[in-house]
Amino acid sequence: MSKSLNSLTIAEARDGLRKGEFTASELTGACLTAIDGADALGAFVHKTPDIAREQATAADARLAKGDAPDLCGIPLGIKDLFCTKGVPGQAASNILAGFLPEYESTVTSKLFGAGAVMLGKLNMDEFAMGSSNESSCYGPAVNPWRSDDRELTPGGSSGGSASAVAADLCLGATGTDTGGSIRQPAAFTGIVGLKPTYGRVSRWGIVAYASSLDQAGPMAKTVRDTAIFLQAMAGHDAKDSTSADIPVPDFEAALTGDIRGKKIGIPREYRADGMPAEIAALWAKGADMLRDAGAEIVDISLPHTQYALPAYYVIAPAEASSNLARYDGVRYGHRAKLSQGDGITEMYEKTRAEGFGAEVKRRIMIGTYVLSAGFYDAYYNRARKVRALIKRDFDQVFAGGVDAILTPTTPSAAFGLGEMASADPVQMYLNDVFTVTVNLAGLPGISVPVGLDSQGLPLGLQLIGRPWEEAALLNHAYVLEKAAGFVAKPGKWW
Amino acid sequence: MLDLTYTAPKPKVIQGAKDDWELVIGMEIHAQVSSNAKLFSGASTAVGAEPNSNVSFVDAAMPGMLPVINEFCVEQAVRTGLGLKAAINLRSAFDRKNYFYPDLPQGYQISQLYHPIVGEGEVIVEMGPGVARHVRIERIHLEQDAGKSIHDMDPTQSFVDFNRTGVALMEIVSRPDIRGPEEAAAYVVKLRQILRYLGTCDGNMQNGNLRADVNVSVCRPGQYEKYQATGDFSHLGTRCEIKNMNSMRFIQAAIDYEARRQIAIVEDGGSVTQETRLYDPDKNETRSMRSKEEAHDYRYFPDPDLLPLEIEQAWVDDIAARMPELPDAKKARFMGDFGLTDYDANVLTAELEAASFFEAVALGRDGKQAANWVINELFGRLNKEGLAIGESPVSAGQLGGILDLMQKGEISGKMAKDLFEILWTEGGDPAEVAAAKGMKQVTDMGAIEAAVDAIIAANPDQVEKAKANPKLAGWFVGQVIKASGGKANPAAVNDLVAKKLGM
Numbered sequence: 001m002s003k004s005l006n007s008l009t010i011a012e013a014r015d016g017l018r019k020g021e022f023t024a025s026e027l028t029g030a031c032l033t034a035i036d037g038a039d040a041l042g043a044f045v046h047k048t049p050d051i052a053r054e055q056a057t058a059a060d061a062r063l064a065k066g067d068a069p070d071l072c073g074i075p076l077g078i079k080d081l082f083c084t085k086g087v088p089g090q091a092a093s094n095i096l097a098g099f100l101p102e103y104e105s106t107v108t109s110k111l112f113g114a115g116a117v118m119l120g121k122l123n124m125d126e127f128a129m130g131s132s133n134e135s136s137c138y139g140p141a142v143n144p145w146r147s148d149d150r151e152l153t154p155g156g157s158s159g160g161s162a163s164a165v166a167a168d169l170c171l172g173a174t175g176t177d178t179g180g181s182i183r184q185p186a187a188f189t190g191i192v193g194l195k196p197t198y199g200r201v202s203r204w205g206i207v208a209y210a211s212s213l214d215q216a217g218p219m220a221k222t223v224r225d226t227a228i229f230l231q232a233m234a235g236h237d238a239k240d241s242t243s244a245d246i247p248v249p250d251f252e253a254a255l256t257g258d259i260r261g262k263k264i265g266i267p268r269e270y271r272a273d274g275m276p277a278e279i280a281a282l283w284a285k286g287a288d289m290l291r292d293a294g295a296e297i298v299d300i301s302l303p304h305t306q307y308a309l310p311a312y313y314v315i316a317p318a319e320a321s322s323n324l325a326r327y328d329g330v331r332y333g334h335r336a337k338l339s340q341g342d343g344i345t346e347m348y349e350k351t352r353a354e355g356f357g358a359e360v361k362r363r364i365m366i367g368t369y370v371l372s373a374g375f376y377d378a379y380y381n382r383a384r385k386v387r388a389l390i391k392r393d394f395d396q397v398f399a400g401g402v403d404a405i406l407t408p409t410t411p412s413a414a415f416g417l418g419e420m421a422s423a424d425p426v427q428m429y430l431n432d433v434f435t436v437t438v439n440l441a442g443l444p445g446i447s448v449p450v451g452l453d454s455q456g457l458p459l460g461l462q463l464i465g466r467p468w469e470e471a472a473l474l475n476h477a478y479v480l481e482k483a484a485g486f487v488a489k490p491g492k493w494w
Numbered sequence: 495m496l497d498l499t500y501t502a503p504k505p506k507v508i509q510g511a512k513d514d515w516e517l518v519i520g521m522e523i524h525a526q527v528s529s530n531a532k533l534f535s536g537a538s539t540a541v542g543a544e545p546n547s548n549v550s551f552v553d554a555a556m557p558g559m560l561p562v563i564n565e566f567c568v569e570q571a572v573r574t575g576l577g578l579k580a581a582i583n584l585r586s587a588f589d590r591k592n593y594f595y596p597d598l599p600q601g602y603q604i605s606q607l608y609h610p611i612v613g614e615g616e617v618i619v620e621m622g623p624g625v626a627r628h629v630r631i632e633r634i635h636l637e638q639d640a641g642k643s644i645h646d647m648d649p650t651q652s653f654v655d656f657n658r659t660g661v662a663l664m665e666i667v668s669r670p671d672i673r674g675p676e677e678a679a680a681y682v683v684k685l686r687q688i689l690r691y692l693g694t695c696d697g698n699m700q701n702g703n704l705r706a707d708v709n710v711s712v713c714r715p716g717q718y719e720k721y722q723a724t725g726d727f728s729h730l731g732t733r734c735e736i737k738n739m740n741s742m743r744f745i746q747a748a749i750d751y752e753a754r755r756q757i758a759i760v761e762d763g764g765s766v767t768q769e770t771r772l773y774d775p776d777k778n779e780t781r782s783m784r785s786k787e788e789a790h791d792y793r794y795f796p797d798p799d800l801l802p803l804e805i806e807q808a809w810v811d812d813i814a815a816r817m818p819e820l821p822d823a824k825k826a827r828f829m830g831d832f833g834l835t836d837y838d839a840n841v842l843t844a845e846l847e848a849a850s851f852f853e854a855v856a857l858g859r860d861g862k863q864a865a866n867w868v869i870n871e872l873f874g875r876l877n878k879e880g881l882a883i884g885e886s887p888v889s890a891g892q893l894g895g896i897l898d899l900m901q902k903g904e905i906s907g908k909m910a911k912d913l914f915e916i917l918w919t920e921g922g923d924p925a926e927v928a929a930a931k932g933m934k935q936v937t938d939m940g941a942i943e944a945a946v947d948a949i950i951a952a953n954p955d956q957v958e959k960a961k962a963n964p965k966l967a968g969w970f971v972g973q974v975i976k977a978s979g980g981k982a983n984p985a986a987v988n989d990l991v992a993k994k995l996g997m
Contacts, residue, residue, distance in 0.1 A: 083558045096557065103551055105558060205558040212798035240560050241800050319798050322590050325601020326555040330654070344652070348594055371592070371793035380795060 005030035007168040010074050010225035017063055017073045024063065024073025028056035028117050031075040035119060035169045040494040043154075043164040045080060045138045046088050046121040055117040062115055070252075071232045072115030077164045077173035080121045081128055082216070083205045084108050087118075091207040092136040093126045095355025096333040105205025106237045107174060107216050114232045119170050123160025126357045127324065128181055128209040131431035132420060133159025135359040143189055143414050144490035147455040152414040155185030155431075161219045162189040166490060172220040172229045176206060178213045179312050180409075180435025183447035186219055187409035187460025190449040190488060192226045192477070193219045197467045198442035199244035201230075202237030208323040210316035211242070213439040223448065223478040227251035230470060246468055254471035255478045260294030262476065265402040269305035270434060272411065278453050279408045286406055286450055286461040289483035290476070300402060302393040305437060307386045312436040313429055314370050314383035320360075321367025327355060362425065391441040398466050404476045405464040407434050409447040413457035434462060444470045446477045450484040458488065500618065500626035505718070506674025510757040515712045517753050518721075518730050519678050520670035523685055524663050525695035526639065526703040527570045533638050533662035534561030534604065541701060545655040553660040555599035560799050563588075567662040568803065570694040571611050571636050572813050574664055577692045577820055578631050580615025582810050586635075587802040592793040596654045597641035605665075606635035607794045611803065617668075617688070618822060619681045623836040627677050630669040639663050664695065670709065670730070673718070675746035675753075682706055682742060687821050691846050705740045709733045710752045712760070731756065732766040736773050736780055748773035752780050824849055832861025841869055847883045848873075854890035859897050867893060871914055888917050895924030903983055909933045935983045939990075942974065942982050946990045949973045957995065964997050 005027045008016065016022055032049050052075065059073035083089050083101035090096035104112070112118065123141035125133050132153040133141040141159040143152040144167040154163040158175035162185030165173050175182035177195035186193025194217045201216045208214060218229035231252065236245040266287055271280070287297050329335035329351030336350030356364070370379035397405065411433060420428050438445035444467070447460040461480065465473030505516045532539060535552040552559045575582050587609040590602040612634035620626040641659035645652050666685065672678050686704055689695040697704045711731035713721075721729040736752060739745045751773075756766045770789070771780040819827070821843050828839040828849075842852045842865060851872075856864035872893065876886060896913055899905045905913060905928055913928055920927075928934065949970055950957055960966040970991045975982045 083556075089557075091557065099557070101557070103556070203558075204560050207557040208799075210798070239562060241562050242798075318795060322592050322602050322793070322795070325592060325594065326557070326599060328594060328596070328601060330596045331554055331599060332556070344596060368793065371795050373791045373793075376793075376795070 004168070006034045006075075006170075008171060009221050010071070010171045010228050011222070013074055013171055014070050014228070018068060024056040024059040024117065025053065027073060028052050028075045028119070031119055031170055034167070038167055038169050038494050040142065041144060041163050041167055041169070042123055042139055042141045043160040043167065043169060044077065044120045045092070045123045045136075045160065048087055048118055048120045051087070052117050052119050055112065055115075059115045059117060069114040069232070070228045071111060073117060074115075074171050075117040075119050076111060077119050077122045077161060077170040078108055079158055079161050079174050079176060080124050081176050081207045082108050082174060083207065084118065084121070087121065089121060089207075090137070090333075091127050092124045092138055093327075093355065093357070093360065094137045094334055095327045095352070097355075099333050101205075103205060106202035106239065107206065107233050109205075110235070111174075111232055116232070122158075122164055122173055125157035125159065125181075126360050127207065127320070128157040128176055128178055128214075129320070129359050129363055130156040131180070131184060131428050132156045132415070132417070133185075134417065134420075135357050137357065140417055142417065142494075144492075144494065145189060145414060145457055146490070146493060147457055151417045152457070153188065153417050155188035155410075155414065157181040158185045158193070158219060162186055162191060162193070165189070165191045165219050165221060167494070172218060172225055174216060174233070175219045176209075176214055176216045177435075177439065178209050178215075178316060179439050180432040182217050182219055183409050183435050183445055183460070183462055184431055186447040187449070187458065187462075188414035190458030190460075190486065190490070191219060191221055192223055192446065192448055192481070193217065194226050194230060194446040194470070194474070195438060195444060196230060196234060196470055197244075197444045198439075199242055200246075200444070200468070200470065201233050202235070202240045202243045204237055204239040210319040211323060212319060213312075213316055215439070223446075223474055223481045224252060224255060226446070226477075227255060227474045230474075244468070249471045251471050251474055254475050256475060257479055257482065258294075259290065259476055259479050262295045262403040263401050264290050264295045264297050264476070265300035265397055265405040266297060267300050267302045267305065267405060267407060269302050270407045272433065275408075276412060279411060279459065282451050282459050283406070283408050283461065286480060286484070289480055290406065293479045293483060298402065300397050300400075300405065302390070302397065302437070304386060304389040304393050308390055308437040308440055309429060309433055311383040311386040311390070312432065312440060313366070314379050315387060315440070317363040317367030318371050318380050319367070321364045321371065324356075324360070324364055327352065329355075359425070387440045390437055394437075394441045394443060394464075403466070404473060407462045407464065409434060409460040409462040413453045413455065413459055438464055443467055444473050446473055448477045448480045448484070449486040450480065451486065452488060458486070500620070500624055503621040503625050503627055503673070503677065506676070507715070508712075508753055508757060510761045512761050514715055515753070515757045516715055516718055517674055517749065518670045518711045518713055518718055518733075519672035519674070519749060520709040520733075521668045521672065521678065521681060522707040522709075523666040523682065524705050524707070525574075525666060525689055525697075527567045527636075527662035527664055528694055528696055529564060529567050529570060529662055531564050531566070532660040533564055533567050533636060535660055537660065539661050543657055545653075545657060547657065549656040549659065553599065553656055555601070561604060561797075563800065563803065564662065567636060568611065568805065569813060570662075571634060571664055572805070572810055573692050573817065574666075574689065574694045575612030575615060575634055576810075576814050576817055577688050577694070578612075578615035578617060578634070578666075580631055580634065581613035582805075583609065583611055583613055584807060584810070585609065585802055585804050586611040588636075588797045588800045589794045590797045593790050595640070595643075596652065597643045597656070597659065599641070599656060599659060603638050603640065604797055604800070605637035608796070609802070610635035617681065617684055619677060619684050620840070621677060621680060627671065627673065627681075629671045629681055632667045632669050634664050634666045637663050637665055670711075675749040678708060678749055679742040679746050682745060684821075687844065691818055691820055693818075699740045702740055705738055706745060708736045708739060708745060708749060710736065710749055710756070711766070712753050712756045731760070732768050734766065734768065734780070735770045737770055737783060739773060744773055744775050747775070747778055748780055751778060755780065818846075828852075828861075832856055832865065834861060834865050838865045838869060841873075845883065851883055851886070851890050855894045855897065857894075859894060859901065863897060867897060871911065875918060887919070887921065888914065892917050892924055899924060899928055903985070904928070904935060905933050906935045906980065906984060908980060909935065935981050939986065942978070942986055942990055945974045945977050945982065946970070946987065946994055949977065950994055960995055961997075967991050967995055967997060970995070
């Protein structure tokens with residue numbers, strides 16, 4: 001075998017493990033070695049080699065018995081937003097310093113139940129708020145792709161997950177996506193990332209950012225891996241009231257590569273002013289690929305698209321301002337040192353001032369403002385109405401027979417770390433312009449690497465599917481992936 | 495069935511220094527839902543547990559935890575709504591009420607501001623026979639209780655107990671239809687009675703399982719009627735809310751104080767400030783807690799962790815079909831079926847257990863007699879001993895047995911009381927105990943006649959007097975019964991004495 005074990009895909013590893021070509025312990029060992037050599041990427045913020053080896057041994061036993069689900073023995077990275085029992089988890093925030101969850105999130109519990117191996121916790125933007133992984137209390141994760149020796153962002157908020165998968169530190173990683181946090185980093189790092197339909201994957205045990213938008217999903221090297229990975233994550237959970245009691249189909253079996261007669265919509269409103277020519281060209285190329293595969297390309301309109309970003313940046317902070325109220329220094333996490341005479345108000349103020357970073361504070365303040373008396377109707381309620389209109393836009397397009405929608409994932413390739421430091425925060429928010437609509441409408445969306453830009457950096461296209469039709473969406477993505485033939489890997493510099 | 499109709503009571507009038515004033519009162523009752531588990535978690539609601547022992551990860555607001563509605567609490571709210579003849583909203587929703595306090599781990603209370611589960615209903619509050627206030631219910635919503643902060647355990651630190659955190663409450667909001675302190679207390683009593691009949695709240699006020707926020711304002715006579723005709727609150731005075739009252743007595747005292755305070759302000763040319771106040775029972779006064787300006791901005795918004803609560807009419811119908819008989823209906827039935835007085839019917843229906851006890855005694859017997867015995871003998875004795883009806887040493891069956899012996903003429907009323915006493919202390923079957931103790935009233939007419947003849951023969955003077963004044967015949971009856979050792983049947987003796995004296 002010419003490939004090193006850690007650079008295998010999940011599907012390759014699954015098959016190799018089942019054939020006995022190598023063991024889960026060997027595979028895990030290869031990943032642990034790769035991780036130890038990749039501290040410069042800042043992807044893993046908490047390594048769990050002991051757990052990994054133990055789980056790999058157990059996986060080998062299951063494999064030997066022939067009782068091995070697809071993910072048995074597959075080493076994964078877990079975004080720091082997922083609570084994993086007995087392993088520190090702090091959502092990349094100082095306010096959760098020292099927090100040790102006594103429970104296992106539904107997603108990780110399903111993954112480990114299927115025999116997956118946990119390599120450690122992955123870097124992210126603080127509380128999943130950000131598009132560059134620079135708001136992390138651990139410092140930024142770094143993109144394994146570089147141009148001109150410039151250090152680039154892997155995107156955010158699931159930047160550590162994207163970086164780790166792209167650099168072959170793990171075979172797949174969990175991500176979460178509230179406004180694009182799986183798809184944008186996937187696009188920036190040349191991997192596949194899928195945000196499932198809202199309600200497809202349980203949110204229980206995942207630190208909440210914006211509850212009505214948050215959705216966990218897989219980040220992997222190929223569409224097939226993404227399908228296998230999603231299979232293990234998805235399903236109804238009685239502990240999450242927003243989780244849907246809908247059967248989970250066989251996602252991998254849906255990858256037929258046949259999309260003949262399918263209708264792919266190209267939304268004209270996504271042709272944003274100032275879209276770089278490279279992005280526009282990639283988009284057109286993607287449409288051609290799908291047409292060549294037998295799909296019909298149709299021009300569609302999603303008229304309320306321009307209001308999506310403002311609506312998102314009202315709704316998400318509103319929910320966040322409430323969701324993050326529990327970090328008050330009373331029960332767990334950071335509590336500020338108090339001065340003589342300080343009361344409960346000082347405890348709150350000092351604890352939260354010290355514990356939260358600038359971007360989190362900004363969103364808490366925005367969210368508090370838009371929910372406050374006198375502004376609620378003008379901001380929050382109006383944003384909810386816009387959200388309903390955006391959802392209706394999609395409903396109408398799908399009702400018109402469109403099977404999937406093709407857009408760019410991001411307005412640009414990965415940018416340099418620190419480049420946005422002095423920019424208006426809105427410049428950073430613009431990263432989400434093509435992805436937030438999907439969260440607002442609760443739809444499934446997937447980013448597939450399709451090409452490189454002139455600087456040799458990966459670019460992705462996004463496919464948006466009908467609700468609950470991840471299987472069909474994955475098949476469209478599979479066709480796009482095959483046609484694009486994206487095989488480039490970042491040169492190892494770390 | 496007897497239909498009870500009422501006239502409205504007169505509103506309470508308070509004479510100020512210058513004018514007459516009326517009171518306008520609305521109440522928000524927080525009733526803890528009777529349920530083994532909390533509203534959004536599986537943790538126990540049992541009282542008296544070690545601090546922080548009934549706390550789930552959800553209650554403690556650990557990161558990533560999510561609420562899941564307890565269906566039984568929803569059922570209890572629906573049952574309560576039906577009990578208050580209220581509209582049940584098949585679609586309701588939960589909202590977050592945001593504020594910071596250590597006993598509120600989430601940093602928000604999950605409540606129902608915009609779409610409550612229960613809509614408009616009514617409570618009939620009796621203020622005397624045939625007189626009652628119809629208090630309209632505006633809404634009932636479900637919400638979480640907070641925990642308990644403890645400030646007196648340590649000089650520099652506060653502690654918090656989350657056992658109560660997340661326990662389900664029903665907030666029952668009335669319209670401002672209550673017109674005096676007595677009505678306010680009677681409203682709480684009636685609501686508590688209904689909730690206890692329904693089994694949806696135990697009504698334990700000492701434990702804080704039923705507490706009231708009381709909104710009080712004052713107005714000049716005639717203004718309230720204008721409000722009622724138009725629904726325009728500007729006809730009424732500015733209201734103050736007295737928080738967290740858990741005693742009927744304090745509710746009355748606080749309202750009275752607060753009304754007089756407001757009257758004094760207005761008569762002095764001032765104006766009442768809308769604010770939240772607390773009642774201090776030691777000083778019998780209300781004190782400002784926070785003004786409208788200082789009021790929290792709770793930033794209510796729909797809880798994104800919970801989908802709108804949708805229930806089906808068939809489910810509501812099923813709950814309705816299993817509704818117990820409620821106090822008003824039971825009272826009407828007791829009056830109609832058993833011929834009870836309004837007063838006796840009220841006393842016997844005040845508590846469901848007492849009503850059931852009475853009914854078991856009265857079934858197939860003389861209802862009025864059963865009521866007399868339950869109220870006078872049984873309740874009297876229970877009160878004396880400080881016992882609840884459920885702790886009564888004499889069962890309904892035993893009491894019924896006593897009444898049967900009386901009815902058959904086997905024992906006299908006096909004997910029945912003695913028998914009751916014996917059963918209370920020693921227990922046993924009434925008929926067997928009566929037989930064993932030789933309690934048997936003589937109905938052998940021959941023996942009674944002989945005794946009557948003997949007494950008449952021995953007291954010729956009394957015979958003459960009695961003939962002149964028939965009322966004195968009772969003296970002979972008494973003598974005969976005494977001579978029989980109390981066993982002669984008084985009715986039989988009575989008849990014979992009258993006959994022998996030629997009356």
